[in-house]
Amino acid sequence: MSMDATHDPQRRSFVASxxxxxxxxxxxxxxxxFSPRGGVARGGVAVGDSILDLPAVAPLLAGEARRAAExxxxxxxxxxxxxxxxxxxxxxxxxSDLLAEGSAQQAAVxxxxxxxxxxxLHLPARIGDYTDFFAGIHHASNAGKLxxxxxxxxxxxxxxxxxxHGRASSVRVSGSDVRRPKGQRKPANETVPSYGPSxxxxxEMEFGIWxxxxxxxxxxxxxxxxxxxxxxxxxxNDWSARDIQGWEAQxxxxxxxxxxxxxxSPWVVTPEALAPYRIAQVPRPEGDPKPLDYLWDEADQAxxxxxxxxxxxxxxxxxxxxxxxxxxxxxxxxxFAQMLAHHACGGCNLAPGDLFGxxxxxxxxxxGFGALLEITQGGRKPIALPNGEERRFLEDGDTVVxxxxxxxxxxxxIGFGECRGTILPAT
Amino acid sequence: MSMDATHDPQRRSFVASxxxxxxxxxxxxxxxxFSPRGGVARGGVAVGDSILDLPAVAPLLAGEARRAAExxxxxxxxxxxxxxxxxxxxxxxxxSDLLAEGSAQQAAVxxxxxxxxxxxLHLPARIGDYTDFFAGIHHASNAGKLxxxxxxxxxxxxxxxxxxHGRASSVRVSGSDVRRPKGQRKPANETVPSYGPSxxxxxEMEFGIWxxxxxxxxxxxxxxxxxxxxxxxxxxNDWSARDIQGWEAQxxxxxxxxxxxxxxSPWVVTPEALAPYRIAQVPRPEGDPKPLDYLWDEADQAxxxxxxxxxxxxxxxxxxxxxxxxxxxxxxxxxFAQMLAHHACGGCNLAPGDLFGxxxxxxxxxxGFGALLEITQGGRKPIALPNGEERRFLEDGDTVVxxxxxxxxxxxxIGFGECRGTILPAT
Numbered sequence: 001m002s003m004d005a006t007h008d009p010q011r012r013s014f015v016a017s018x019x020x021x022x023x024x025x026x027x028x029x030x031x032x033x034f035s036p037r038g039g040v041a042r043g044g045v046a047v048g049d050s051i052l053d054l055p056a057v058a059p060l061l062a063g064e065a066r067r068a069a070e071x072x073x074x075x076x077x078x079x080x081x082x083x084x085x086x087x088x089x090x091x092x093x094x095x096s097d098l099l100a101e102g103s104a105q106q107a108a109v110x111x112x113x114x115x116x117x118x119x120x121l122h123l124p125a126r127i128g129d130y131t132d133f134f135a136g137i138h139h140a141s142n143a144g145k146l147x148x149x150x151x152x153x154x155x156x157x158x159x160x161x162x163x164x165h166g167r168a169s170s171v172r173v174s175g176s177d178v179r180r181p182k183g184q185r186k187p188a189n190e191t192v193p194s195y196g197p198s199x200x201x202x203x204e205m206e207f208g209i210w211x212x213x214x215x216x217x218x219x220x221x222x223x224x225x226x227x228x229x230x231x232x233x234x235x236x237n238d239w240s241a242r243d244i245q246g247w248e249a250q251x252x253x254x255x256x257x258x259x260x261x262x263x264x265s266p267w268v269v270t271p272e273a274l275a276p277y278r279i280a281q282v283p284r285p286e287g288d289p290k291p292l293d294y295l296w297d298e299a300d301q302a303x304x305x306x307x308x309x310x311x312x313x314x315x316x317x318x319x320x321x322x323x324x325x326x327x328x329x330x331x332x333x334x335x336f337a338q339m340l341a342h343h344a345c346g347g348c349n350l351a352p353g354d355l356f357g358x359x360x361x362x363x364x365x366x367x368g369f370g371a372l373l374e375i376t377q378g379g380r381k382p383i384a385l386p387n388g389e390e391r392r393f394l395e396d397g398d399t400v401v402x403x404x405x406x407x408x409x410x411x412x413x414i415g416f417g418e419c420r421g422t423i424l425p426a427t
Numbered sequence: 428m429s430m431d432a433t434h435d436p437q438r439r440s441f442v443a444s445x446x447x448x449x450x451x452x453x454x455x456x457x458x459x460x461f462s463p464r465g466g467v468a469r470g471g472v473a474v475g476d477s478i479l480d481l482p483a484v485a486p487l488l489a490g491e492a493r494r495a496a497e498x499x500x501x502x503x504x505x506x507x508x509x510x511x512x513x514x515x516x517x518x519x520x521x522x523s524d525l526l527a528e529g530s531a532q533q534a535a536v537x538x539x540x541x542x543x544x545x546x547x548l549h550l551p552a553r554i555g556d557y558t559d560f561f562a563g564i565h566h567a568s569n570a571g572k573l574x575x576x577x578x579x580x581x582x583x584x585x586x587x588x589x590x591x592h593g594r595a596s597s598v599r600v601s602g603s604d605v606r607r608p609k610g611q612r613k614p615a616n617e618t619v620p621s622y623g624p625s626x627x628x629x630x631e632m633e634f635g636i637w638x639x640x641x642x643x644x645x646x647x648x649x650x651x652x653x654x655x656x657x658x659x660x661x662x663x664n665d666w667s668a669r670d671i672q673g674w675e676a677q678x679x680x681x682x683x684x685x686x687x688x689x690x691x692s693p694w695v696v697t698p699e700a701l702a703p704y705r706i707a708q709v710p711r712p713e714g715d716p717k718p719l720d721y722l723w724d725e726a727d728q729a730x731x732x733x734x735x736x737x738x739x740x741x742x743x744x745x746x747x748x749x750x751x752x753x754x755x756x757x758x759x760x761x762x763f764a765q766m767l768a769h770h771a772c773g774g775c776n777l778a779p780g781d782l783f784g785x786x787x788x789x790x791x792x793x794x795g796f797g798a799l800l801e802i803t804q805g806g807r808k809p810i811a812l813p814n815g816e817e818r819r820f821l822e823d824g825d826t827v828v829x830x831x832x833x834x835x836x837x838x839x840x841i842g843f844g845e846c847r848g849t850i851l852p853a854t
Contacts, residue, residue, distance in 0.1 A: 159611060
């Protein structure tokens with residue numbers, strides 16, 4: 001691809017903390033909702049250790065960029081997402097100029113930069129519906145092996161981007177504590193179920209996809225152009241109570257095991273920001289079927305897979321951080337465009353601010369498994385932490401942090417910030 | 428129970444069409460959102476063939492009743508639902524007096540009665556999350572038999588009020604046409620799936636439950652008092668594409684097979700209106716387990732099951748209506764309070780305007796099966812309609828209508844109006 005100015009590694013910001021920032025250099029410019037101390041929630045952009053107030057700088061912008069900044073005036077980005085890719089890209093280009101070293105507007109911009117450490121971050125959008133996919137093939141395979149060692153992947157897996165509906169109301173922004181859920185559990189060695197705190201609480205390392213412009217009910221979104229309906233990405237922790245899941249989930253799928261809390265990182269990293277960080281799609285194994293036509297687009301395939309390193313860190317009450325895994329988004333079996341085209345292929349209407357989870361992202365090897373279920377083989381093989389502690393599943397007081405970074409030679413590294421949650425004891 | 432004035436069968440309304448009305452006598456007074464021709468959407472109450480404008484009559488009311496009517500000023504009833512049972516009951520009592528024969532306010536009320544036939548009905552609330560239960564035990568058993576003839580009910584069924592999350596965005600009010608979905612299907616006699624219009628389109632006769640006051644995340648709703656969180660009820664058609672469902676649903680449950688469209692009746696029949704129409708809870712079969720403590724409340728059990736006749740009618744392009752089934756809500760295995768307490772037992776936060784489906788309501792006998800899947804045994808035994816047509820599943824142009832009525836000796840019969848949808852050909 002040809003490099004546009006917003007990706008130019010030579011470009012620096014007059015916001016000094018942005019230059020060399022691990023997550024938010026001027027080449028990233030992710031969108032979010034923040035409130036300064038004592039102020040109302042509004043749209044903002046992360047740049048270094050600062051947050052730029054979007055509606056406040058709208059008068060410094062023109063045309064589509066201004067329209068996009070004005071759409072971020074409320075306490076959710078749904079209106080900005082609804083505008084689609086054009087205004088969002090115009091906003092990125094304009095903000096990159098506005099924040100660059102040598103910007104003529106530096107004096108006008110400075111009053112609208114807030115110290116991020118003194119701000120509260122909120123959910124970036126009102127989530128209409130939340131859908132969780134199952135596109136991490138190594139996770140699907142590892143989880144399947146626990147039940148069907150000979151035949152871990154079901155026959156539909158390589159044809160259908162499998163997904164299920166999740167709970168939108170309980171999605172919370174990074175940093176919100178996670179109350180250990182109670183529920184019905186029936187271990188194999190007990191004859192009747194009981195109600196109590198989950199004993200097998202787990203995380204799932206997922207990637208989140210924010211939907212931009214939606215579709216009318218009954219009108220599918222063709223795979224060509226489906227990616228244009230994506231407003232951005234985040235990190236997502238699909239906290240899972242494995243004991244509740246194992247007992248409740250037949251025949252209709254997971255329910256209470258996953259609806260007590262879902263954590264997401266607050267910053268929406270745009271498709272524009274991530275455009276350079278692509279690698280050739282990991283080839284499907286020899287003999288895998290070609291996707292059906294409604295899921296197949298040469299341009300989508302040619303664009304390649306996102307190449308993001310995703311990391312899981314555990315802090316216990318006694319130590320850490322300990323890295324539990326390092327994986328990569330390129331291990332997803334389906335592209336985001338395929339997930340989106342599939343979701344709408346029967347006429348289901350998507351809306352700005354809908355959220356998808358990718359499914360747990362695991363590598364083929366143990367050091368990149370995206371959930372304790374896989375790492376400890378369903379709790380049968382506890383892991384030893386470097387400080388001598390052991391874990392089968394999560395304990396009260398444990399903190400799980402996800403991070404992700406995009407690197408590419410010749411480009412500046414950008415990141416997602418973190419997705420963090422600490423386990424509180426059951427009530 | 429002692430009869431309050433709102434249920435008095437002697438009470439008549441000065442709205443003449445209400446007296447003897449099959450659905451909406453003055454003893455019902457269901458809530459909804461309507462717009463008169465050329466007017467904006469607002470809250471209303473059905474009385475006979477008229478709709479009373481709630482915000483317009485608020486000045487005629489006092490105290491909690493007035494507050495409830497004012498909360499219905501917008502285009503959704505969420506704010507009214509959020510007030511909980513007290514204001515809703517006060518509103519019912521006040522409206523019953525206001526609309527009764529001999530009401531001193533008759534002249535002040537009349538200008539705010541609209542001819543229902545000239546109004547448009549809308550979704551009564553903005554649905555935050557939609558959850559579909561599986562509480563119709565005869566349906567669960569009939570559906571299970573198609574896959575596991577020896578063991579149709581799974582081991583968790585009599586312990587867990589099984590449910591899964593559905594799609595909120597595609598819920599539509601009665602009368603909206605239903606586009607036949609396309610999707611991946613793989614019949615047993617084909618080796619690879621194909622994408623195309625569903626060949627096995629079905630309805631599911633369900634009862635809908637509207638949530639009133641919600642709960643904070645992490646704080647379960649105890650079973651005692653759980654029923655107070657219900658704002659009302661409706662009829663719900665969980666349209667289902669059986670061929671898509673059969674292929675996609677493993678291992679995470681139904682997804683596209685059910686998210687293209689869900690139809691609901693527009694009027695919210697309140698728990699107060701339905702209070703008299705109860706029968707002793709159908710006893711669980713000998714040997715069934717007692718529900719776990721968090722699902723067991725003597726008062727809830729003593730209140731008994733709702734005794735509503737629910738009917739499915741089919742209109743084809745050549746004839747009808749033909750009755751496909753007549754069942755009863757008393758066939759649900761779990762009470763609505765049990766469903767609600769279960770949903771929140773792990774800390775999942777419910778909100779005003781959330782919607783539950785009960786699961787398909789089937790009788791033990793074929794004349795009361797709630798879906799074609801059961802009536803035709805998965806399509807293997809087509810049914811003959813009285814005009815000579817046959818049906819395995821629904822055909823384009825078919826219209827499915829649900830109706831429900833509550834009858835009890837000494838009381839006036841009340842109804843739900845209808846839940847109607849016509850199948851349009853796939854695009």
